[in-house]
Amino acid sequence: MALARGLLFTVLLLVAVVLQVTFFGYFSYDGVVPNLVLLVVVAAGLSRGPELAAVLGLVGGLAIDLAPPADHVAGRWALALVVVGYAAGRVRHDAGRSTLAALATVAACSFAGVSLFTLSGLLLDDPAVPVGEALAVIPPSVLYDLLLSPFVLPAAMRLFRRVQPAPQVAY
Amino acid sequence: MSLKDPRRRPSRSVLAVLCLASVTAITVDHQGGEDSPFEPVRDALGNTLAPAQESAAVVARPLTEIPDFFTSNKSLRDDIAKLEAENQNLRGELATTSVVRRRAAELDGLLNAGKESGLALVPARVVAMEPAQSFTHTVTIDAGTSSGIYPDMTVINNRGLVGRVIAATKRSATVLLLADAESVVGARLGSSSEVGFLRGRGTVDGDARLDLDLVDDAETPGKDDVVVTWGSRNGTPYVAGVPIGIVEAVFSSPRDQAKHAVITPFVDFSSLDLVGVVVNAATEGDRPVIQAGELPDPDEED
Known part of the structure; x- marks a missing residue:
């Protein structure tokens, strides 16, 4: 069962990656597309907690880093999404209840994710992006993520809750 | 404490391990460069996702026309009048022009680009674009080594140079x-x-610009001067003589050693679709190579 769940999550992340670079590439705002993988990771964090979300963040991040046409150093999105997943999982008891709090979490996570990715790029000089250009990309990407979250977040959270392993009594 | 215990505090060690894993990946890939152990993974993932990317692009292309549905009534009326006039013209043209040729207008432009420059081209379509959030501007095309496409080949479309x-x-x-x-x-x-x-x-985006630094500072590029590729040894990564853009403005400052020109590219990078990859004329792959000299004239066929 655990293997099937893992497989399902991997396929879900890969679908998100393909949609992100291919499908939404046609609906980009100045090249900015919604980060679907980030939304899936946040949904996992809000519904299942930081551990699963961080693991999904690593896998999904690596998928973004390695799937064509990505050309940056592998692991940069992975690092950003691990932190995002963990953070979303930590606030799930407060943010999982109201829609507004969930949206605020998405906005914060999206901002943190893009910022972490940009910072790691600045550190590695890969590519050398001027800070001004980086700052111009962050607001539309946060907005686009917010715009898409009502469509992605509830469905993804329902999926994560449904495939939850049966609760075990540990003591 | 059991991992299944619902009341346990979220473990920091999981975060630490996953962060370390990411940092390790970054280090390995950054140090490895071209020989990075991630290169085979990139290849494998690219091959696996290629069919999915192609089909997603097929679904997305027609949907890009949806914003046009929301134009105002008045502009629609204007459009109808314009289209009716155009329709009349087209009816006349239909008698003289091959249907196939009009349907493949874009491909035709590419054919002409190959014909004029004397290049052999493999046609391909753009199926994925890197998000702006990643700060690298790359696209994926739906043809690869099985069609004779390898790194360091020139990519053009019907307007000019696209990239490599x-x-x-x-x-x-x-x-x-x-x-x-x-x-x-x-x-x-x-x-x-x-x-x-x-x-x-x-x-x-729409106002993409390129910066040209001339080697000789005595030379001043004129406005609207056309810029073409200079060409590299054996035509890799860029073949010579492909149009790039026109000079929009020229700047120079005393502390710079060279004149600096701003170039408007011919290609619209935000709406790339059909492109051609310049290959060796003897290339044999799973799609036909458009040969420059031996192109059949479409008018002779009908």
Whole structure:
């Protein structure tokens, strides 16, 4: 069962990656597309907690880093999404209840994710992006993520809750 | 404490391990460069996702027309009047022009580009674009090594130079766009044959611009002068004589050693679709190579 769940999550992340670079590439705002993988990771964090979300963040991040046409150093999105997943999982008891709090979490996570990715790029000089250009990309990407979250977040959270392993009594 | 205990505090060690894993990946890939152990994984993932990317692009292309549905009534009436007039013209044209040729208007432009430049081209379509959040401007095309496409090949479309191939898997290839900040192309002014280096600015939207630094500071590029590729040894990564853009403005400052020109590229990088990869004329692959000299004239067929 655990293997099937893992497989399902991997396929879900890969679908998100393909949609992100291919499908939404046609609906980009100045090249900015919604980060679907980030939304899936946040949904996992809000519904299942930081551990699963961080693991999904690593896998999904690596998928973004390695799937064509990505050309940056592998692991940069992975690092950003691990932190995002963990953070979303930590606030799930407060943010999982109201829609507004969930949206605020998405906005914060999206901002943190893009910022972490940009910072790691600045550190590695890969590519050398001027800070001004980086700052111009962050607001539309946060907005686009917010715009898409009502469509992605509830469905993804329902999926994560449904495939939850049966609760075990540990003591 | 059991991992299944619902009341346990979230473990910091999981975060630490996953962060370390990411940092390790970054280090390994950054140090490895071209020989990085992630390169085979990139290839494998590219091959696996290629069919999915192609089909997603097929679904998305018609949907880009949806915004046009929301135009106002008045503009629709104007459009109808315009279209009716155009329709009349087209009826006349239909008698003389081959239907196939009009349907493939874009391909036709590409054919002509190959014909005029004397190049052999493999046609391909753009199926994925790198998000702006990643700050690299690359696209994926739906043809790869099985069609004879390898890294360091020139990519053009019917308007001019698009970029070069930087990675290729069996069924797809990654193209670094001219407008990327990492892209440097040797360029030549059409009028004076003066050479210089052309750099992208890292923006691909409607007003994408390129910066040209001329080697000889005595030379001043004229406005609207056409810039073409200078060409590299054996035509890799850029073949010579492909049009790039026109000079929009020229700047010079005393502390710079060279004149600095701003170039408007011919290619619209935000709406790339059909492109051609310049290959060796003897290439044999799973799709036909458009040969420059031996192109059948479409008018002779009907």
